[in-house]
Amino acid sequence: MSAEPALDARGIVKRFGPTLALDSVALTVRPGESHALVGRNGAGKSTLVGVVTGLHRPDAGTVAFAGAPAPAFGDRAGWRSKVACVYQRSMVVPELTVAENLFLNRFERGPIRWGRLRRRAAELLAEYGVNVDPGLRARELTVEQRQFVEIARALSFGARLIVLDEPTAQLDARGIQRLFGKLRELQAQGVAFLFISHHLQEVYELCTAVTVYRDARHVLTAPVAELAKDDLVAAMTGEAGGTSWRPGARARRASGAAPVLTAEGLALDGEFEPLDLAVRPGEVLGLAGAAASGATALGETLAGMRRASAGRIAVRGRPVRPGSVPHALDAGIGYIPEDRHRQGLVPLRSVAENATLTVTDQLGPWGTVLPSRTREFARSMIASLDIKTRGPEQSVSGLSGGNQQKVVVARALARRPVALVAVRPTAGVDVKSKEALLAVVRRVADQGSAAVIVSDELDDLRVCDRVLALFHGRVVAEYDSGWTDRELVAAMEGVGERP
Numbered sequence: 001m002s003a004e005p006a007l008d009a010r011g012i013v014k015r016f017g018p019t020l021a022l023d024s025v026a027l028t029v030r031p032g033e034s035h036a037l038v039g040r041n042g043a044g045k046s047t048l049v050g051v052v053t054g055l056h057r058p059d060a061g062t063v064a065f066a067g068a069p070a071p072a073f074g075d076r077a078g079w080r081s082k083v084a085c086v087y088q089r090s091m092v093v094p095e096l097t098v099a100e101n102l103f104l105n106r107f108e109r110g111p112i113r114w115g116r117l118r119r120r121a122a123e124l125l126a127e128y129g130v131n132v133d134p135g136l137r138a139r140e141l142t143v144e145q146r147q148f149v150e151i152a153r154a155l156s157f158g159a160r161l162i163v164l165d166e167p168t169a170q171l172d173a174r175g176i177q178r179l180f181g182k183l184r185e186l187q188a189q190g191v192a193f194l195f196i197s198h199h200l201q202e203v204y205e206l207c208t209a210v211t212v213y214r215d216a217r218h219v220l221t222a223p224v225a226e227l228a229k230d231d232l233v234a235a236m237t238g239e240a241g242g243t244s245w246r247p248g249a250r251a252r253r254a255s256g257a258a259p260v261l262t263a264e265g266l267a268l269d270g271e272f273e274p275l276d277l278a279v280r281p282g283e284v285l286g287l288a289g290a291a292a293s294g295a296t297a298l299g300e301t302l303a304g305m306r307r308a309s310a311g312r313i314a315v316r317g318r319p320v321r322p323g324s325v326p327h328a329l330d331a332g333i334g335y336i337p338e339d340r341h342r343q344g345l346v347p348l349r350s351v352a353e354n355a356t357l358t359v360t361d362q363l364g365p366w367g368t369v370l371p372s373r374t375r376e377f378a379r380s381m382i383a384s385l386d387i388k389t390r391g392p393e394q395s396v397s398g399l400s401g402g403n404q405q406k407v408v409v410a411r412a413l414a415r416r417p418v419a420l421v422a423v424r425p426t427a428g429v430d431v432k433s434k435e436a437l438l439a440v441v442r443r444v445a446d447q448g449s450a451a452v453i454v455s456d457e458l459d460d461l462r463v464c465d466r467v468l469a470l471f472h473g474r475v476v477a478e479y480d481s482g483w484t485d486r487e488l489v490a491a492m493e494g495v496g497e498r499p
């Protein structure tokens with residue numbers, strides 16, 4: 001094993017127009033190390049990943065792998081033999097088989113021998129202990145299997161450094177444990193990982209070293225074991241004190257008041273079985289469940305994204321037409337989708353325009369849009385959600401991922417929804433912004449609206465007054481505040497007792 005660092009980046013500067021995204025930063029990852037790169041939304045993490053994977057050309061600085069200078073910019077094959085990034089959004093081609101994906105871009109000359117290709121794919125997967133049928137189409141794989149295939153593919157190109165960008169975002173607790181197990185095995189063989197995550201508990205569980213960036217600068221690098229969590233958060237935010245915030249449900253819901261949002265006998269074939277819901281004014285209801293629990297499908301059905309196969313949804317007693325987002329909006333339902341594809345943002349439009357897409361009819365008389373009011377609303381959202389932008393006029397495509405998610409939240413709040421449905425609203429959002437965002441959801445309820453949060457993140461569920469746990473499309477447990485992490489996790493995994 002080489003004693004040279006697997007990755008040594010020094011003095012990296014990167015500008016996007018007037019934005020200085022990286023200000024002479026460094027990052028060193030040793031062989032066999034699992035190195036976390038953390039920082040608030042917009043700190044420069046994705047930009048650094050772009051530079052060390054050969055996607056962004058830095059304005060200054062050097063990158064070296066195992067002591068050798070990085071390949072020339074544009075030499076894709078050269079970069080691929082050094083480093084690979086496993087993104088949330090997969091790079092594999094969905095319609096091709098696993099075997100084809102593994103050997104993409106490197107078919108030998110002459111006719112392709114399919115039998116041999118499949119055999120070699122099976123050997124390769126076995127070599128890295130990945131248990132996936134090479135004949136399956138990539139679209140048939142679970143998120144977890146796809147990540148394993150991508151890791152095996154990267155290693156087969158010779159890469160000994162793998163970048164994982166929020167790899168656990170769509171995995172359930174067991175999937176995360178299997179992923180971490182695999183990463184530890186590979187680490188023992190000398191493979192190094194750079195791990196980008198907003199889940200600090202995962203950093204403590206998996207990583208040996210951590211680097212913090214703040215506002216485009218390198219703040220510290222330390223062994224994880226020597227850095228207390230409060231100190232890590234202080235380094236990220238630049239404020240002493242860490243996160244003392246614990247939302248704590250206030251249980252201010254008026255139990256006698258008529259419910260704002262109701263569902264009766266609501267069902268979606270293959271997703272969830274008939275269920276009833278009633279969310280009262282001032283109440284935040286949590287729908288807790290892992291990926292395949294049906295919780296997300298339920299949230300999407302409430303928001304009009306999917307049409308229920310049975311049952312009714314009503315807002316303040318008035319039925320809402322099923323499967324129609326415009327009708328849900330008109331009925332007063334606000335929707336915060338999970339960030340996955342930054343659903344619905346118009347990339348080239350400004351922050352202000354995106355944040356007010358649903359309210360343009362309310363910003364000026366007789367259907368006119370007054371730019372001053374749009375900007376005013378956007379400014380208040382930028383402040384209350386702590387959106388890192390040069391200003392309301394900046395186009396959303398120039399924002400970091402977490403900040404784009406906050407614009408999605410702003411847009412849902414713009415209409416002052418009477419019922420807010422949020423699906424994993426804090427995905428991709430940094431620790432500090434998470435507090436701000438959940439506090440905003442709480443405030444919406446405190447002002448008399450109903451709110452529903454669909455999530456398997458315990459921090460998201462802690463703001464809820466009541467939590468329903470779903471497993472395999474059924475409500476398996478219901479909790480008022482006061483649940484323990486352990487019992488809720490067990491219920492989401494289908495091993496809890498019905499209380």
Ligand SMILES: Nc1ncnc2c1ncn2[C@@H]1O[C@H](COP(=O)(O)OP(=O)(O)OP(=O)(O)O)[C@@H](O)[C@H]1O
Pocket residue numbers: 016017019020021039040041042043044045046047048388397398399400401402403428430
């Ligand atoms: N294509 C781009 N055009 C203009 N500015 C950009 C572009 N990409 C990134 N930026 C800016 O560079 C800075 C760093 O963004 P980056 O995406 O690296 O942050 P990040 O730490 O990955 O954030 P997050 O946690 O939200 O993903 C931000 O101010 C962002 O607005």
